[in-house]
Amino acid sequence: MDRNQEFPNTTPRPEEELSLLKKIWRAPSGWNFITVVNNEYIGIFYVGTAFLFFLLAGVLALLMRTQLAVPENNLLGQDTYNQIFTMHGTLMMFLFAVPAVEALGVLILPNMQAARDLPFPRLSAYAFWAYFAGGLAFFCSLFFDLAPKGGWFMYPPLTSYQFSPGDNSDFWLLGIGFIEITAIAAAIEIVVGVLLNRAPGMSLDKMPIYCWAMLVFAGMIMVAFPAVILCTALLELERSFEWPFFVAEKGGDPLLWQHLFWFFGHPEVYIIFLPAAGAVSMIIPTMVRKHLVGYRLVVLALVGTGFLSFALWVHHMFTVGLPQISMSYFSAASMAVSVPSGIQVFAWIATIAAGRLKLTVPALFTLGFLFIFVLGGLTGVMVAIVPLDWQVHDTYFVVAHLHYVLFGGMVFPLFGVFYYWAPYASAKPLSEKLGRWVCGLMFIGFNTAFFPMHITGLLGMPRRVYTYSAEVGWDTLNLVSTFGAFLIGAGVLVFLIDLILNFRPFRPEKAGNVWDAGTLEWLPSGDYAMRSIPIVESREPLWDQPNLAEDVEAGRYYLPGAPTGGRETVVTSPIDARPLYILPMPAGSWYPVLAAFGTAAFFLLLTVKQVVPALFFGVFAVAMIIRWVWDTDPGPTHPPVDIGGGITLPVYVTGPMSHSRWAMVVLMIVSASLFACLIFSYYFLWTVAPGFWPKGGDSLPDVAYPLAAGGLSLVSSAAMAYTSRALKSNRFWKVRLSLLLAVPLLIGALLTELWGQWQIGLRPTDSGYAAIVYTVISIQGFFITVAAIMGLYTFARSVCGLINRERRATFDNTMLFWHYTVVQGLIGLALVHLSPRFLG
Numbered sequence: 001m002d003r004n005q006e007f008p009n010t011t012p013r014p015e016e017e018l019s020l021l022k023k024i025w026r027a028p029s030g031w032n033f034i035t036v037v038n039n040e041y042i043g044i045f046y047v048g049t050a051f052l053f054f055l056l057a058g059v060l061a062l063l064m065r066t067q068l069a070v071p072e073n074n075l076l077g078q079d080t081y082n083q084i085f086t087m088h089g090t091l092m093m094f095l096f097a098v099p100a101v102e103a104l105g106v107l108i109l110p111n112m113q114a115a116r117d118l119p120f121p122r123l124s125a126y127a128f129w130a131y132f133a134g135g136l137a138f139f140c141s142l143f144f145d146l147a148p149k150g151g152w153f154m155y156p157p158l159t160s161y162q163f164s165p166g167d168n169s170d171f172w173l174l175g176i177g178f179i180e181i182t183a184i185a186a187a188i189e190i191v192v193g194v195l196l197n198r199a200p201g202m203s204l205d206k207m208p209i210y211c212w213a214m215l216v217f218a219g220m221i222m223v224a225f226p227a228v229i230l231c232t233a234l235l236e237l238e239r240s241f242e243w244p245f246f247v248a249e250k251g252g253d254p255l256l257w258q259h260l261f262w263f264f265g266h267p268e269v270y271i272i273f274l275p276a277a278g279a280v281s282m283i284i285p286t287m288v289r290k291h292l293v294g295y296r297l298v299v300l301a302l303v304g305t306g307f308l309s310f311a312l313w314v315h316h317m318f319t320v321g322l323p324q325i326s327m328s329y330f331s332a333a334s335m336a337v338s339v340p341s342g343i344q345v346f347a348w349i350a351t352i353a354a355g356r357l358k359l360t361v362p363a364l365f366t367l368g369f370l371f372i373f374v375l376g377g378l379t380g381v382m383v384a385i386v387p388l389d390w391q392v393h394d395t396y397f398v399v400a401h402l403h404y405v406l407f408g409g410m411v412f413p414l415f416g417v418f419y420y421w422a423p424y425a426s427a428k429p430l431s432e433k434l435g436r437w438v439c440g441l442m443f444i445g446f447n448t449a450f451f452p453m454h455i456t457g458l459l460g461m462p463r464r465v466y467t468y469s470a471e472v473g474w475d476t477l478n479l480v481s482t483f484g485a486f487l488i489g490a491g492v493l494v495f496l497i498d499l500i501l502n503f504r505p506f507r508p509e510k511a512g513n514v515w516d517a518g519t520l521e522w523l524p525s526g527d528y529a530m531r532s533i534p535i536v537e538s539r540e541p542l543w544d545q546p547n548l549a550e551d552v553e554a555g556r557y558y559l560p561g562a563p564t565g566g567r568e569t570v571v572t573s574p575i576d577a578r579p580l581y582i583l584p585m586p587a588g589s590w591y592p593v594l595a596a597f598g599t600a601a602f603f604l605l606l607t608v609k610q611v612v613p614a615l616f617f618g619v620f621a622v623a624m625i626i627r628w629v630w631d632t633d634p635g636p637t638h639p640p641v642d643i644g645g646g647i648t649l650p651v652y653v654t655g656p657m658s659h660s661r662w663a664m665v666v667l668m669i670v671s672a673s674l675f676a677c678l679i680f681s682y683y684f685l686w687t688v689a690p691g692f693w694p695k696g697g698d699s700l701p702d703v704a705y706p707l708a709a710g711g712l713s714l715v716s717s718a719a720m721a722y723t724s725r726a727l728k729s730n731r732f733w734k735v736r737l738s739l740l741l742a743v744p745l746l747i748g749a750l751l752t753e754l755w756g757q758w759q760i761g762l763r764p765t766d767s768g769y770a771a772i773v774y775t776v777i778s779i780q781g782f783f784i785t786v787a788a789i790m791g792l793y794t795f796a797r798s799v800c801g802l803i804n805r806e807r808r809a810t811f812d813n814t815m816l817f818w819h820y821t822v823v824q825g826l827i828g829l830a831l832v833h834l835s836p837r838f839l840g
């Protein structure tokens with residue numbers, strides 16, 4: 001029988017097809033290499049940088065452990081120790097754990113889903129460079145005695161202007177706020193990429209478990225990170241301008257920080273853990289060569305953990321004196337979250353039991369992970385019991401628990417992943433022999449270092465002390481811990497040697513499927529990812545379709561060439577992965593790189609109070625971003641293309657299926673989460689300090705102000721809706737006029753509200769109440785600024801003839817953002833003006 005007939009495309013393919021594909025996707029050379037956007041390159045830079053931060057934070061950890069090795073040591077003074085433990089925690093949590101996971105996603109996801117790349121390659125490049133520049137500058141603050149000292153959770157009042165003068169805390173606040181923004185950029189890329197860029201046939205039910213984990217992970221970032229962006233912004237406002245959010249005498253409350261921080265901080269632990277669990281669910285089946293037992297249950301467990309983890313933040317605050325009833329609730333919820341984790345552990349054990357586990361290095365790391373993580377989970381259930389938590393709160397018991405969960409739950413799987421996926425990215429696999437040493441040293445070292453800390457904690461050693469006296473009897477245990485820490489360090493060193501000897505990225509030839517794994521990232525690939533895009537029929541296609549690799553390589557499947565003459569990938573529907581349209585993709589460009597450095601410079605200069613240069617770089621960054629997006633939204637310039645199998649796809653779409661619309665919706669969810677945290681803060685401060693709130697309507701601005709502000713915003717939204725209609729019939733002058741009208745209307749709404757509050761004499765420094773009211777206005781001001789820039793941008797495109805009836809994705813996104821901004825503004829007005837009138 002002719003095998004050709006079963007496939008979308010017949011072979012042999014034309015000679016020049018493959019060379020064209022190679023040429024189009026080739027990474028730029030020379031200096032321009034910096035502008036590369038292909039996921040295999042950005043992904044490796046990104047993983048490498050995250051790993052660098054792991055090493056730096058690890059060196060700091062060894063310094064701490066050296067200091068604590070013997071009692072009354074004065075290797076590091078108290079001040080240096082404080083900077084070091086703050087930097088260690090912060091680097092590990094913000095600059096290593098989350099970016100490392102996002103980096104792996106960028107590196108692996110496109111190939112695992114048989115896409116040529118993720119939908120916004122330039123956004124990934126921007127996120128990477130901003131993180132790289134911002135992160136390194138943040139780390140260097142350590143060398144100038146400028147590093148923060150307040151611990152990785154930076155509780156005020158300790159970190160506010162009174163007790164932490166100087167720029168140290170500002171470095172943390174602006175640095176971390178900035179890093180979180182880049183994390184959100186990468187999360188947008190991942191959500192849209194997982195939903196819209198899967199191989200035809202890879203329905204949600206056939207999606208590799210790792211993709212599920214990354215989807216939940218990115219979704220959690222969307223909801224959790226805005227909380228930390230908000231609280232860092234509030235504390236920075238308090239420090240710079242004395243807006244008293246956390247000052248109790250003025251109607252603020254330090255607990256507001258704790259609530260917002262832990263609303264992010266607790267899910268953060270699961271944000272770090274879930275993708276690692278997803279990777280483990282890929283490694284185990286490969287090493288056993290059996291399907292994962294309970295695939296659907298594991299998916300449910302991932303999604304369930306995602307939801308539950310948001311209900312738990314208060315368990316970090318059991319000792320602050322909350323109402324009894326809420327403590328019981330949060331205690332129960334904290335124990336409930338161990339159920340989905342338990343389900344996953346059982347699924348892994350059942351899978352291992354179903355076959356024979358090959359004891360490769362990735363498998364050994366996975367076993368180490370299982371052991372350590374289960375122990376960490378047990379102590380987690382222990383500290384979820386309120387009376388026990390009262391006992392061990394802020395002792396080394398918690399330091400032990402936290403490292404068992406984080407190191408066991410994230411670092412062990414990650415090293416397993418390094419060994420597992422290295423042949424995907426490198427011309428050689430890593431060494432199995434050295435890998436055993438790495439795993440052994442790290443496992444023994446870890447338990448030697450951290451197990452004793454449970455006991456030092458129970459013996460009463462508080463965390464975050466730089467030294468202790470010999471009489472208290474903690475010295476032997478501490479010495480053992482330090483010894484263990486150096487064993488871990490030795491393990492990491494062997495790993496570095498292994499990398500130097502064997503890791504060979506960016507080569508045309510990859511080591512490939514050395515584990516005989518079943519998922520698509522192991523297809524032969526080049527800069528263009530795979531030669532043709534396969535049809536997926538099961539969860540482990542490489543196991544079930546034996547000739548798949550060969551057929552893909554021969555170009556028998558979809559899109560074997562580059563029909564538009566540029567980079568492109570197939571967009572498929574989010575649930576059942578039907579091919580929808582062809583997405584043209586950008587090649588490398590300087591603009592995202594320059595925009596990233598501009599953004600980093602903006603935040604850094606702001607930290608050291610260089611406002612004018614900071615503004616200069618801010619404007620520069622915005623200009624670069626505008627220049628970069630200017631080339632997007634190309635319109636239907638290319639006729640529909642034939643990808644094989646009788647499928648012809650359009651090259652440009654607008655409306656609900658457009659990938660940029662999806663990104664916009666994700667961005668709106670992020671914004672809504674930020675705003676919800678703001679509403680929470682308003683009511684929270686009101687409950688703790690009702691005396692500062694206006695009673696009824698008196699001492700509020702006259703109702704005319706909010707009414708006028710609301711009216712103006714509604715009219716601006718109507719102008720946008722009118723623009724949309726005018727665009728449908730290509731009446732360009734009406735489009736431009738109404739766009740130009742909408743902008744001042746929206747700005748007018750903001751100024752009206754601002755003036756209303758100002759003229760009754762309210763000043764943001766007056767009280768927690770005044771500060772939060774002005775924050776509502778400021779945040780709305782930020783959204784309005786962005787909306788105005790988008791409106792003027794759309795106007796400019798219209799003047800240049802780049803927008804019309806068919807080519808309107810830019811306008812549609814602007815309109816969506818506009819309406820969102822107006823609705824948010826109306827809710828803000830209702831919050832500030834109605835609450836005291838009706839609830840006061």
Ligand code: HEM
Nearest residue numbers: 058061064085089092097151152153406407463464465485
């Ligand atoms: C080489 C392995 C590591 C060692 C030896 C180590 C050591 C330490 C020590 C001694 C402290 C306590 C500082 C104090 O309370 O005085 C600490 C705190 C901390 N570590 Fe690690 N650590 C390691 C790896 C990690 C990893 C992988 C993570 C996270 C992914 C992490 C996250 C943290 C956090 C969040 C804190 C709390 C900092 C604070 O209280 O502000 N550590 N670590």
Ligand SMILES: [Cu+2]
Nearest residue numbers: 266312315316
């Ligand atoms: Cu927690």
